[in-house]
Amino acid sequence: MSDGSYRYQKAKFLTLPAVITVALVTQVPIIFTLGLSFVKWIVVRPDLGVSFDGLGNYLRIFTDPEFYAVIAHTIELTAGSLVCCTVLGMFFALLLNRNFLGVNLVRTLIVSPFFVMDAVAGIIWKTLLLHPSFGFNGYIAALFHVKPIDFFGSFSLLTVLVLTVWQWTPFFILILLAGLQGISEETLDSAKVDGAGWLRTLFSIKIPAIYNHIEVAIMLGSIFILKVFGLIFVTTSGGPGVSSTNLPYYVYKVGFYEWDVGRATAIAIVTAVLTLIAIMALFRFFQRRFKEWEV
Amino acid sequence: MKTRRVRHILLVIVIYLLCLIYFFPILYMILTSFKPETEVLPPRLFFTPTLANYRLVLNPDIIGYLRNSAEVSIITMAVCIVVGIPASYAIVFGRLKKPDNLFFWFLSTTLLPPVSVIIPVFLLARYSHFLDTKFFLILMYTGANVPIVIWMVRSFLKDVPREILEAAHIDGCSKLRTFFAIIVPLTRIGITSTALLVFIFVWNEFFFAINLTYVHAATLPVYMASYMTQEGLFWAKLSAIATVTVLPPLVLGWFAHKSLVKGLTLGAVKG
Incomplete structure (x- = not known):
C-alpha cells in the first residue's frame, strides 16, 4: 500500500513562496555585501566618491590590531557563555528533575529570562542592579562600606558574558531537562541496586543518556550567542574602547558610526565566514551522533 | 526514612532560593514599577504600591510603539505561518526530488548572522524610501523567521502517522481536506507554539529594528534603547515601561516553552 500515492504531486509550488522570500531576504543581500566589500565608499565623505578598491578593505582590516582584539572578544564571549550555560543548565536541570510542591511554578520562573528582550535585560541589569550609585550594586557596597564595583567599566566583557549566560541558560535548562525526563526509571533503579553513587550515576548514566540533548543545546546556543548584539548595544556600546565589542557590534560600529561601507561589509563577510566555519566545526564534531538521530 | 524526608525538604528550600535569585532581576523590575519614584532607593520589600508610574508612562508616545510592535509581530507571525507551513508540508508529505537538501538549505540560512546582510539592506531601504516603514521590517522578519517555522513544523508533521494519510x-x-481535517487537528499544539515563538522572536528583535526604523515604524526595543538617554534616572517609570514591554512575550513564552524544545531540536529530543 505504501507506494506513496498519498504524497502530494505538485509539492514544488508549495515551497516556492518560502524559497523566494527567504532567498530575497537572506541570500540576495549577501551577494551585495560581498560586492560592496571590494568598494571604497564612505557615506559621510561624498567628496571621495565611490571607487573600486580590490582587496583594499580586507587588507585594511587584517592589518588592524583592533580587528584581532574583536575576534578574540567574540571567541571569549561565545565559548565562555557556552561553557557556563552548559554547566549551569545541567545543574538546574538536575535540580528541577524531581517532584516537589510548586515544581511547575519554579520551572516557569526560571525559564523567564529567555523570553525577556535583550534591550530590557541589558537595561535592568545596567540600571536597577549594577549601577554603582543608584543600583542594587551601590546599595550592597554601602552596606559593607566598600567602593561599588564598576561592572561595565572595569569588567565590561565579563559583565556582558554574565548577562548572556543569564539570558541563555534557561534555554539549556529546557532542553537538558527534557532529556533527563526521558531516562527510564528502571535504568536509574538498576543503577541504584548496583550500588552506583550519585556522581557515578551522573557521569555513567545520566550524561551519556542525554548526550544528544547536550549537543543540540550547544549547537543551537552557539548559533544564537554568536549573534549577541542588543545586550552590548544597551549596556556598554562595545566599550570602553573595544573591550566588549564582538564581531556583530563591530560591523554595526564601522557601518553606522564611521559610515565606512566598504570596510563594514568586508568585516561582515569575514564574520559570516568565521561563523560558518565555527558552526561547521561544531557540527563535524557532533556529526557522528547527529546522523544517528536524524534519519 | 525520616532523614531522607528532611533532606528532601532542605533540598526543595535550596531550589526555591536559587530560583528566586535567578528570577530576581525580573522580580525586582516588577516591584520597582509599583514604587513611588522617591521610594526606589534604598531597596525595600515593603512599600505602598502605586499605579502612578503606569499612568505616567502609558501615554500616546509609548502606545504608538506598542501598536507598531503588535502590528509587526502579528502580521509577521501570520505571514510566516501561511508561507512556512505549505513548505514544510511539501518537504514532509510532498513528492520532491531532494526534500532533505531543501530543508537543510532553509536551516543553513538561520546560521548566517544578520550583520552579513544589514548594510545592503539598509542602503536599499534608504534609497528606495522604505526606511522606517513597517512593510520593510515585516519583510525582513518574514525572511528571517520562515526557516524557523519550517524547521519546527517539520518535526511536528513527521509525527503524523502515514497510515492515516x-x-x-x-x-x-x-489533499486540501486531508490537510485541514486530519493534519491540522493533529499538529495544532505544535503549530500554535511555533506561531507564538515567532511572535516572541519578532517582538524582542533588536538588530533590524534599531537599524531600519527611527520614528514611524519603531518597535518597543528601539524605544527601550533610547529611553535611558532621553529620560535619565527615573527608574520606577523605567521599570513600568520595561514591565509592559516584556509582559506579552513572557506570558506567551510560559505557554509555548514545552513544545519549543521539541520543535527546535528537530523532533529528536522528545519533550
Missing part, C-alpha cells in the same frame, strides 16, 4: 487518500479525501 494513505487511508484518507484511498477514501478519496482531497
